Amino acid sequence: MEMRSQGRLRASQQRTPEEHSGEEAGLSQLPRNGQSNTLQKQRLFTIIFTIVAAFIVGFSGACVARMGQERQEQKVLLEQYLPEVVATRNRLDGLWDQNEKMLQEHSGVAAQLSEEIGTLKKELKDLRDAVSVNSRKKSEVLxxxxxxxxxxxxxxxxxxxxxxxxxxxxxxxxxxxxxxxxxxxxxxxxxxxxxxxxxxxxxxxxxxxxxxxxxxxxxxxxxxxxxxxxxxxxxxxxxxxxxxxxxxxxxxxxxxxxxxxxxxxxxxxxxxxxxxxxxxxxxxxxxxxxxxxxxxxxxxxxxxxxxxxxxxxxxxxxxxxxxxxx
Structure with missing residues (x-):
């Protein structure tokens, strides 16, 4: 290893001044090439970003336009069918109220009929009891x-x-x-x-x-x-x-x-x-x-x-x- 290091040192000492100047010039050009690559990457990124942004803007615009159209269509449909829907609901509400009223009336009638049936059953039972008692008394009396x-x-x-x-x-x-x-x-x-x-x-x-x-x-x-x-x-x-x-x-x-x-x-x-x-x-x-x-x-x-x-x-x-x- 020491022998290799000493050989390299000797070789560098034996280089001419022209060779040393050329190497220095090459080393001075390396930073410039790095800056150029960075600029190219920035430009490419800008282009891609612009394209993507344009695409997004275009797509968003199309979506917004489509949504606006759909909203307009929905508005037209709503304006067209809303009166009919409202009228139908009003009719349904009226029918519901009518049914509730009929149910209440029928409930009242059913309750009244049930009460009358109960009264008739009681009267019938009393009548049967009276007939039974009268029949027994009549049979006894006659x-x-x-x-x-x-x-x-x-x-x-x-x-x-x-x-x-x-x-x-x-x-x-x-x-x-x-x-x-x-x-x-x-x-x-x-x-x-x-x-x-x-x-x-x-x-x-x-x-x-x-x-x-x-x-x-x-x-x-x-x-x-x-x-x-x-x-x-x-x-x-x-x-x-x-x-x-x-x-x-x-x-x-x-x-x-x-x-x-x-x-x-x-x-x-x-x-x-x-x-x-x-x-x-x-x-x-x-x-x-x-x-x-x-x-x-x-x-x-x-x-x-x-x-x-x-x-x-x-x-x-x-x-x-x-x-x-x-």
């Missing part, structure tokens, strides 16, 4: 307590005598069955023509002993049919009569009603009694007049209706209970 088959009897001592006519003697002579019907005929359901109990004259009475104490509410009187009445066979029918309850211990009578049997009406007529908070087992019926027959008055059937007391039951129920026990 029970015939004056029925021979369930134990009702006639107090013969306090009742009028049975009517006997002169023709009965001829019947006995010829051994014909012409025995008059007894008073308890009126306690039986057969009301066919002639199957009645007759007493003499137009005034008489019959005392019925019921099988149990009841609170009497109605009496029903039967006579012959309308056809027989049309034939003039109603003159023996009872007309004015009274119904009383009789106390068994004191024999005191309590008037329960005064009535008139109308032959021009149906042959079966029911009369409501004065309801009092007392129960009777003995009922007295007094016939005060008939419809014109001077010889006798006929009674086909008398029914006594009412409610049993806490200690009495309708004999029909008792007979059914006895059958079930057997």
């Amino acid at each position: 029970l015939d307590w004056a029925l021979k088959s369930t134990g009702a009897t006639i107090d013969l001592e306090r009742s009028s005598k049975t009517y006997s006519w002169d023709g009965m003697r001829s019947c006995r002579l010829f051994w014909l069955p012409c025995t008059p019907n007894p008073p308890d005929t009126i306690l039986q359901p057969d009301v066919s023509l002639g199957n009645c109990w007759a007493f003499q004259g137009s005034r008489g009475q019959v005392v019925i002993r019921l099988p149990a104490k009841i609170q009497a509410t109605m009496v029903t009187v039967h006579h012959t049919s309308d056809m027989d009445s049309a034939l003039g066979k109603f003159s023996s029918a009872p007309r004015d009569f009274t119904v009383s309850g009789v106390d068994e211990e004191t024999e005191a009578e309590t008037l329960l009603g005064t009535f008139t049997y109308a032959v021009q009406k149906k042959p079966v007529q029911t009369f409501p009694l004065q309801e009092i908070p007392r129960a009777f087992q003995v009922i007295k019926v007094v016939i005060q007049s008939n419809w014109g027959n001077p010889d006798y008055t006929c009674i086909y059937r008398v029914q006594v209706h009412g409610r049993g007391t806490a200690t009495s039951r309708w004999p029909g129920d008792m007979s059914s209970a006895n059958k079930n026990k057997k």
Whole structure:
């Protein structure tokens, strides 16, 4: 290495002055060439920047122009269709308000209908309950307590005598069955023509002993049919009569009603009694007049209706209970 360095030193010392001046001139030209390259690069950058800027400006201008055109078109479209859109929205708002109003009205109507339906249901339930109660009461009230088959009897001592006519003697002579019907005929359901109990004259009475104490509410009187009445066979029918309850211990009578049997009406007529908070087992019926027959008055059937007391039951129920026990 030292030998190489010494050789180079020797070579440099052996160079001529011309060679040294040429080297110095070459070294002086190196900075100028560097400045020239820098200027060229700056010019190139300026050109490129100018081109890019021009492109950007041109593109931006085109975009701005395009956007302006689109905005103009949008403005035209908006001006063209905005009134229609506004009108459509107004119509929709009107329809919406109308629907809300209809819904409110329908809601009110529905609420009213629901309330009315509830009221009708309640009234229907009350009506059914009332009908059920009335039916039960009616079935209780229309029970015939004056029925021979369930134990009702006639107090013969306090009742009028049975009517006997002169023709009965001829019947006995010829051994014909012409025995008059007894008073308890009126306690039986057969009301066919002639199957009645007759007493003499137009005034008489019959005392019925019921099988149990009841609170009497109605009496029903039967006579012959309308056809027989049309034939003039109603003159023996009872007309004015009274119904009383009789106390068994004191024999005191309590008037329960005064009535008139109308032959021009149906042959079966029911009369409501004065309801009092007392129960009777003995009922007295007094016939005060008939419809014109001077010889006798006929009674086909008398029914006594009412409610049993806490200690009495309708004999029909008792007979059914006895059958079930057997």
